[in-house]
Amino acid sequence: MKQKLLCLIPLILVTGVVQAASCPAVTVADNKGVPSGDFPQQYELSEFQSLANCTLSFNANPDSAALNSKIRGNPALPSNLSDRIPAEPLVYAPYDSIGKYGGTLDVLSNATEAGTSDFLSVRHVNLVRYSDDLQTIVPNIAKGWEWNDDFTQLTFFLRKGHRWSDGAPFTAEDVKFWYDEIALDPKIMQKPKDYVLVGGKPMTVDVIDPQTVRFNLPAPKPGLLSHFATSFAQGFQPKHFLGQFHPDVNPDADALAQTLGYENGLAVIKAYFGNSDWTDTPSPLLNSPDRVAKLPADVIPTLESHITVSDTTEGRHFVANPYFHIVDTQGNQLPYISEQDEIYANDNEIRILKLINGEVDYKAQSVQLPAAPILLEHQESGDYTIELRPEITLANVSFNVTHPNLEKRKVFGDLRFRQAMSIALNRDEINEVAFLGLGVAKQYIGFSPTPSFVDSKWESYMIQYDPAAAKALLDEVGLKDIDGDGMRELPNGEKLILNLQFSTQGVAGEVMELVGQHWAEVGIQSTVKEVTPDEYRSTQSSNNLDVGAWRKSQPMAIVLGNNELWVPPYEGYFGHRTAMLWAEYVDSNGDSGVKPPAYAMQLIDDVNAFQSAMAGTAESDALGARMVENMVGNLLFIGLVQAPAPIYHRNALKNFTTFLTQSYEYYRTYPYRGTQWYLDE
Template structure:
């Protein structure tokens, strides 16, 4: 394998020196071969001065030879300066897994549709203040150079990198972190309701700028899990103030005038077009889809710190090029990413997506890829020159819920009866689900909220109401007055009205075979069902508008994430992209009781307990008691009904190098983020 040459620009440990003489090369350290260089403070990566000290060398730098051409395709970017003016003076030095890579190529990705099944691809270019290393235990620096907590976890300080720049060459500083928090995350004109992770015990934090490279989060109560949020979330803790702030009427009195001159109603409309009024970083790019209007603005998309930046975005897919100002280098001094371009195609039909994988038209895929596709993919591995790994999942793929605030009074009364939910749980033959949908590879489990279960969880909850008991389910349904009154073989509601459970599912969230088997089990106890596949957008729309009878999507989070994010425990029990129920309970909570439906006491207890749990020192008796009660209230009330915990497939072409076997298949750790996709390269 041909290694990249290193030449040109030399940084000494104490400063930037540009000279004509070539410095001694540093050893090309990889995870596979440390070349005698000791590990740094954090695994698989170093800060520059740390690496040079440990390796007793001075690192020289080189960049992608096509960087200028790639930069010219980013509308609004200035002419590309020298590499010395693009890489931070404190870059993150990354040890590749197997070898120093080579530049070039296009990474081909496959998603379902705009904002549907796209997080897998988004994670390959994602950055945040910190991330989890691939052990899924150790938080390591990413955008931030380092961080520190005070003694009681009420103050979190991030230290940023000197010389770090946005993709348009503007400086990235602590002001960009403060701007994100004060002017976007807490701005009701931009995001209607603050997300749970920007609050602590329901109260806002304050963000203070100490200097250009130091920013402090001051918390109203302890929340040690905040660092895990930044390590796993798609929501980035920074936005470019220099770019967005000029259109923000709260910062610039001329924002509306500027916007109107560009053909927009006001500055907020420009912000909406750029930022998407969301914390989700994968929203469509309206300006790319209306180039005539975009021509009046300085650029098509918001500058990024990610490895690649979008240059085209249509209903068929999008195309990206490497960020010429990216802040990572490898141990030979080569600026990352190695891969020059990324191309994403949208295909909503599951069968067509699988065929494209069989034909090796995609470099990597995990999201929306169910176990049912594995036999066909395995049969064609050698021919297609790709690999399929089966890895443990964090979230359970087959989780069901009933619409506890259904607009239909008869359904709401039945769905809200714990006897009905228990009947529907024990009506499921999980052994059959495992054999039919998971090839016998899964384990029957109840949904308990935490995945995997921490030590404070009583083991009984994992098996609560999972025994297959067809007769017991029928008896419970009889007990609540659901009987067959018209002789068609299916039960009616206690009020005599006919009930048909409309089981709409999207393959992005659940394997269709699980839905079909469970639907038949429920029909076997006399509850009529219909099963229909819909697009993720259709499913989410119905869920958001309180129209679903049955929710079904993967669900579950590890302890570390729950310590920073309470959404699984507060109505509607997840965000727009996840598995939700009790939409009118959520409305009641959000409106302080002014509208919606008041939730039962156990739900109010969940809300109180998760906030207290996040602010209590983990491992103490108080923390364990709170965690145990969270699990009991969630499980005993069967808000969500689990089926089988099974592994998930992860696909990659063998030409994609520095790709390692993932520890888990998990959205919860943000898919590829722990595995450093910026050091992947294509060898073909």
């Protein structure tokens, strides 16, 4: 206690000058007697200094200038760190200890835009985030927020002096620019995402002052805040940089673009930004390397902890953002780790071998439970740790109810067929063989964890193993073995062979092999083939899959902010989709595509109403219950097994905590503060 008190009183120097005490090295493991602030594991600067009775002095990575020199287009760094960080930086209490600067975080992804979200989440920022309890939303880019009484107005308060990675000021104008000129511009985004709409209608964004921005909603949508806490899609873009190429912002945008060798300003924006909200769009370094030297910078300025300096088909390299807005409780600017290096390996066996050899510092995405035994076996020799953590999603399959082959479409669209294919699956065997007996057989209900308003019968709906009943249903559908080979033909006599394409990023190969076997036992022939994530997604999006196979489900907090699991095609490009022609019908207001059945249209109406209702009320619960009944009762997605999944980290990676879940749904590492990791070697 005496030592703690000494750090809270002024130090008297021999000259008689009074200097504020240095601040205690507060960590989550040892708070040094400093109380928690308004939010767990972090403080605003004034809050921390008041609670610790000290004045924080700031320190930068000694290699900041050298790292900055690798960022093409960046000016020389201001000599004082106080000119690079906000006037009120966010203060993190590290998990275990104050870190040390330097080193390179080595990570492993599948390919460009495939299996990379794990790594993206390490450096990710958004207006807010979830704390590692996955219950509490806490400040990040925004230092605070405020709702009005009926959840139709959300105001964010930003940090004075916050800067982009090129040193330009970050203000409320960057939030408004993102919304008005990127998210709602059909020339950039083909159609607005659900999270930028409320019941299908746009919001408006007002700049109150440079540090205050307000979203005005046409109807209540309390889940908008949780969207910003969980999504890779950031609520800001650099107006000073992208705006110079946007004709609605700069009347000379097209002329400027033409001097750089581009047709017009929007072509430059697409070279940087793509036409997606996915923050992993390949940079001009990869998309247009012949033109990149003419552009003002290699990549868009960022607020994230690291910025891309190299982008190839083999991988990417990043250096620390010299203007990052977070410091630790000793005033050290984060991130501690100076550089990040990502390599690509699409082959699952190669990825596992690299993990066993200790060539990777952190990995969770695309590491499936069947790989756990061999990874656990080599923990000691590889000097790494494997933790098995629950997954929010569960492995599931779907049938393409808008298949281009009209005979298959008719069969896949018959509920009796989907019921038969569900009860033909021996989920206990799948659990024992593919999931090491650690999983639980479940039906897909759309929500995970299960809300209280869901009738428990839906979690076990049509998951009983009953091949005899499955065969009877298939007979009713008109699928008979005409040629006597033991396998059923379509009602028109054509062979029925299901192409079971899968990617190990979405579901383990052992699972799909068993699924194919179980369906063969009731007379449905299939071919099982592993493909890359890109191949799978391309086939899925072009409406050419027979069977979808991935993991799927979301916490209610995310459903309240994003309706994609309930509206055709029932997820974005990177997720598990079906009914692509229903989606086309909805998007075109009936001008093209295939009209969805009544229950699918009811789901759209219900999820929009669910997002505006106050959670926990009778209205909200009734809407949610009907959503589950319609989704599960029609078996658009057929659940298999929910099981834990491995999380891998090398033992030299410090301040690494146990994750509550292994989940994409809370954006992987984002709640666990990868910017305070450091390498001790």
